[in-house]
Amino acid sequence: MADSDEEYVGDVTEDEDELQVTRGDNPRAKKRKQRGGAEWELSRTWETLVEGADGTISSTVEGLLEANKRKRLLKDTTPLQRGIIRHLILIIDLSQSMSEKDLRPTRYLLTLRYAQEFVREFFEQNPISQLGVLGLRDGLALRVSDMSGNPTEHLTAIQALKTQDPKGLPSLQNGLEMARGALFHTPSHGTREVLIIFGSLLSSDPGDIHQTIGTLISDKVRVGVVGLAAQVAICRELCTKTNGGDETAYGVALNEQHFRELMMDVTTPPAAYSQKESASSLLMMGFPSRTVETAPSLCACHSKPSRGGYLCSRCNSKVCNLPAECPSCGLTLILSTHLARSYHHLFPLINWIEVPWRRASKSSACFACGISFPSVPPEDQWLVTESQTKGMSVSSRYECTACHSHFCIDCDLFAHEVVHNCPGCQSKGAE
């Protein structure tokens, strides 16, 4: 008995020697206060406040709010070629460090909740893409759900994780290797991406992770990491190298909100680097129509009896959910609405510009919602108000450069984030 015990201990020490523990540059110092490193900077919000004429700060506060809204809006709208057909592996850290409570309720639960939201949003934005989920626990990479285009499978798999506890150390290398394996067979016209949610400050790997990074590069897999604790050098290296020198794929969450934003940013299809890299091809797709049968029949995909379904337009097999690949003839079946859902990424709505008082008099109300704008003050007051906050329009008007209609900030936000149409251009027609 005593003997075997000794042996066991010995084994462990040996193992540890072999393990190449990759640590963050100085984990302890960064652990609490400087989470997020360079991203975090003291902002003196009170210094931007200026008293208005009436002695209150309400006007400035309103301006700041509006500028804030606007800031989120002003993104690049050059129509980029984007990887619309995506293959993404989501790797979730399920190691001990995830039980920390610095994110409420715990890192683990919050991550799982956001992961579910992520899956939903991902398929909302990328309806013809594929997703798979892996977990890192106890030094192993574990398969949570297989590559598929069906969100519910992933959601239930992630939901099932909630009953388990985070355990052991994570291994980035194992996770990446498994992801690489899963992405290996994906067609070349789609993207290959990995998103890692990483709560630990170390990775306990069986081999040289740099080699894995090398193979990832050669397989054209892009890796993004969302860190929860502090910046880890190996993660940064991983992201930089696999994204062609672009560091932005690595972000460290400052708080719950920021964490969510970092994850949700990934749902937007990534820009393709060049035409060389992504082999573009013509895909054959079927657009089936929905049928309802009087008597239930088995569907070809799950062999479950159902009444409604979609008939493959080539071989007439019945599938119960779209998008799917026809189980018998392999044709990609999709709703045309799924394709249409991605169009706004490809043809984004141009940013609207601020309107100075000089041109403000031409409108008195928002073109879309009819809310009235503040009236134009006498000319001598223009300068006073125009020196205010950057990014917001002094006259509260925003102009579409194509149709020259004026809109309010709320409609601006709504048009760019939700509808992706310009109310003015659409309703004035081709004249």
Place this chain on the structure above:
Amino acid sequence: MNTVDASEHYELGATDLAPSLLTIVIDTNPHAWDILEESLPLSKAIANILVFINAHLACNYANEIAVVASHTHKAAWLYPSQTLSHSTDQDGDISMSTDTTPQPNKYRPFRIVEDQVTRNLKELMESTTPDHLRGNTSTMLAGALTLALSHINRRTIAWAEEHGGANPDDAPAEGTAPSNRYSASNEDEKLQSRILIVSVSGSSDSAHQYIPVMNSIFACQRLHIPIDVCKLSGDAVFLQQACDATKGVYMSLAEPRGLLQYLMMAFLPDQRSRRHLVLPTRVDVDFRAACFCHRRVVDVGFVCSICLSIFCEPPPGSECLTCGTHLDAGNYNSKPALLPRKKKKKKKVNGASGAGTPISVSTPGS
């Protein structure tokens, strides 16, 4: 009887029901109405719709209405008037317009809506020149839907502010992602909005609006706004898909003369009542797509992997007509190669590991 259980203290909140905002998009395409002249002239249809609007307003004190005309050359507001810039005051009441012709036989809010709708419609019709009509037989559906959505957005924000519900304005300050901001957590407590499209034009003419119409439909889907369609003539593939995606009611009227009864029966109930009712829906929806090259309706097509344009046959010269990318037309539908070709990374930073052989490392314990 007085058991205190979890369900009980929710009941009080449940009575706090939000009013509904109905936005009607009327297709005023003169070409299409001309065909209908025999059975249901526009004036009669408008009269029917006005009664329907009154019925909607009668259902709840705080119910609101908005009417947009989707004309051949522009989309325009019929109610509330954009010229009366503040058409709604804090309550959503109608602001006092000055032209009060005393008419004691009609509930005032009803009359104000009627007056504005008929006046604006008349203006719209008078502003239509023969030039506008020539060679333009479609209707500005996308614009009308976008205007309707903007109005709904405005009213939803205003309503939430007044009633202290989830205030969408606070979210951006905290930086919530848009998906969360616009999908309400609590369905019953926000303004119940829905859109009714009274459509007469066929869809084939408006194929050039395909993308904006689809964008509006997805916006509705995200905001949980049902789109109801009352089709008086023709049949529109887009609108069928719109109803299907947003869980609205699609009805193609066999007898346009009975418009009012159809409106009252199928389109009046709001979202809350609809939960209790069996409403007419289409079971078979046409999901086929129109190809970008010949506007043919196809059930098997070719899709550009870059811009997702749909073609009915491989485009000439293997070049996508929309984005100009050269497409590997030969290997469409081919299975991926077993060994993917190695391609040069455009911006490679660390060249050293580029050619590294894939090492097969088994995970410990596996």
Place this chain on the structure above:
Amino acid sequence: MASATSRPLEYLEGLPGTTFYKLYQQPSTALAIFRRMLPDLAKCFVMALLYQKDPLPTADLEIWVSSDSKKERDNAISILGRLHVLSTTLTGENVRAYVLTNPFAASLRQALMGAEDSQSFGMFSRAPEHLQTSVADLDEYARQQWEGVMGYMVGTSAFSGQRETVNLSKGVKQLLQAGHLVELRGNRVDITKDGFGFVLQDVNTQVWHILILYVESAEAIGMDSVEVLSFLFLLSSLELGQSYDKSHLTPNQTRTLADLTDFGIVYQNDADPTRFYPTRLATTLTSDSSALSNPVTGSLTGPAGQTGGSGSGFIIIETNYRLYAYTSSPLQISLISLFTNLKYRFPNLVTGKITRQSVRRAIEMGITADQIISYLLSHAHPQLRKHSAAQPSNKGVPASILPPTVTDQIRLWQLERDRLRATAGFLFKDFTSLAEYQAPCQYAAEIGVLVWKSDRKRMFFVTRHEQVAMYLRNQKAGGR
């Protein structure tokens, strides 16, 4: 629909059919009843039937409603029946079918389409106005009068000398006494248990309560209750901020108008006796209590002249039973103090704590836990609402606005004391077979009148018996 609708509904149900016949002659009445008294589903039924020539067979209606909502359907039809809006007939093929009763349907159609010369929606005063009366003035007037009535009942004048006292007319005081909301003990006005319940309700419910009291007492002073009622419904369909001509009114209506002026429901300018203005209290009568965005209540809470802006809530309650009320209104403070131990008072804020003792004290005065909770709910601060709206709702159940711990505890405190509750109603017993017992019992449950049942004893207890009795008769007729 909870307490908000029940009171006027109960009163109306008690009226005989002929009264309804007379009431429904006016389009404004039909519209008001349609809007205010009917549940959502019933409105759908009415509208669907309104422009249908033939009666709708009952079977068709049953198909229209989804099978899960049988209870809602029966409830809706039951209310429609009680208000004499819907009746059943036999069609040509001897099928039972629903049809709208005639004066109601015709009047509602008239309201929607605007036909004939009924003058049902008030005559504008055409004379040029010398004294402009703005909406803000009307709100202020309504607030003052209504707060005066409340203040009279609670007796706030005792601890706030600085506020202007509103002169209440004798009629108002008599009405409050007749409604057993206050009792006169010598010179002192004592609020009754009913009165406590009354003051804690939201304004809309209170106005209805008062109006029903008024109609009930109208008979006693020789006015026709139908005339008064239809005048009230007419008032509810008027436009805020407009003045109306008095010369078209009957003497009884003029008299009613004068009485309502005392409550702040209408406003009359002494200098110009030809016109009257409805205030917000009148024009929002047909709204749901929640739909009233409460500029009146909002200003009721704040100091005079300062309207509450948007939203009416001012009470924040925390899970530790602490209560913060941003108000300086003596009325509201005295209301809160009914069930709270107040600690501090600042110019615009009072704080206190809800304790077992304070709640028990309130309950001993006759206030119920539900009244306290609904008061807190209807005056909850926008922040509380925002917070609850931001919470993720679990499984479709919306997060409650008030902390659940507090509401549950208030109920538990009441339960400690209150172990019996009396419900007036009717007992059905002596059924010969189980089947004969079960069918009406189930029916009673579906229309929502069942209070208690015992399968073993084959008895059940309902709050109203007419429809169950009708059901039993129909069954008997069908059985034969």
